[in-house]
Amino acid sequence: MDSPSVRAPDFPDTPDWIHTGGRRLRLADFRGKLLLLDFWTYG
Numbered sequence: 792m793d794s795p796s797v798r799a800p801d802f803p804d805t806p807d808w809i810h811t812g813g814r815r816l817r818l819a820d821f822r823g824k825l826l827l828l829d830f831w832t833y834g
Contacts, residue, residue, distance in 0.1 A: 800818075801817055801818045801819070802816060802818055
């Protein structure tokens with residue numbers, strides 16, 4: 792039995808990305824690559 796394919800939603804346009812030189816990231820930029828997301832807050 793085949794599993795249904797599930798697609799992750801793209802990143803929202805609202806976050807301010809850090810350490811990217813001002814470039815907005817898209818999920819498609821990482822297609823075929825291992826991606827580790829580290830969510831943290833600062834204040």
